[in-house]
Amino acid sequence: MHVLAINASPRKNGNTSALIHAMLDGARAAGAETSEAHLHTLNMKGCMGCLSCRTKHGVCAQKDELSPFLEAIKTCDGLILGCPIYMYRVCGQMKLFIDRCYSLYPPKEGGGYLTAVPAGKRFALVVSQGAPGVEQYERSIRWLAGMGGSGLGLKEAGRIIHADSHQSPAAKNEALLGEARAIGRRLITR
Ligand SMILES: Cc1cc2nc3c(=O)[nH]c(=O)nc-3n(C[C@H](O)[C@H](O)[C@H](O)COP(=O)(O)O)c2cc1C
Incomplete structure (x- = not known):
């Protein structure tokens, strides 16, 4: 069993990272191997719009x-x-x-998209925000869950929306860290 984390926070010791690491701890405790992509330190580019993935399905030419x-x-x-x-x-x-995940969405005959990701996987979300209301960025979070998770055929195991981060840092919030560890376990326990 392998759990992969895509960490898009530039801060390796920030709120997003603390919660992702707790999820990975939970997954490891349940027997998974884990890996993390820290996007900010990767030498990566955005989608170049070449559309080669429209014919070479599931493969990004970048x-x-x-x-x-x-x-x-x-x-x-x-x-x-x-x-x-x-x-x-x-x-x-x-x-x-x-944007790079476009390569994982092969075109469907007659319109729409298929997925290049085999069925049976789960995903989880971590979002950290300064604003206190967890509902404030609901549409952006729904978009993230759709494009990076359910749209590719993955089933959601849970999500942590960490609000009011300046008043309540994630690393000091034992309840939230515990919830993140539990979601991490759910990613691989069937
Ligand atoms: C450039 C920038 C823009 C931000 N914009 C918002 C925002 O629109 N709404 C919000 O609630 N917090 C905003 N924040 C605060 C971050 O979302 C918050 O500090 C979060 O906990 C950072 O996560 P991290 O610790 O993983 O880096 C912003 C922070 C930065 C640096």
Whole structure:
């Protein structure tokens, strides 16, 4: 069993990272191997719009340090997507990643999309925001869950929306960290 985390926060010791690491701890405690892509430190580019993935299904022609992680989405058992909210939306690093996921959406005859990701996987979300209301960025979070998870055929194991981060840092919130560990376990326990 393998759980892959896509960490789009530039801060390796920030809120998103603390919650992702707790999820990975939970997954490891349940017997998984884990890996993490820290997008900000990868030499990666956004989608170049070449459309080669419209004919070469499931393969992104942009070869860089994100490539092995895009491949790992097809073989992992559980996927964690984590990011902070920047300027009312998911941060730019996460948007670059989701754009690259276009390669995992082969075209469907007659319109729409299929998925290049084999069935039977689960995903979880971590979102951290400064604003206190967890509902404030609901539409952006629904978009993230759709494009990076359910749209690719993965089933959601749970999500942590960490609000009011300046008053209540995630690393000091034992209840939230415990919830994250439990979601991590659910990513691989059937
Ligand atoms: C450039 C920038 C833009 C931000 N924009 C928002 C925002 O629109 N709404 C919000 O609630 N918090 C915003 N924040 C605060 C972060 O979402 C918050 O500090 C979050 O906990 C950071 O996560 P991290 O610790 O994983 O980096 C912003 C922070 C930065 C640096």
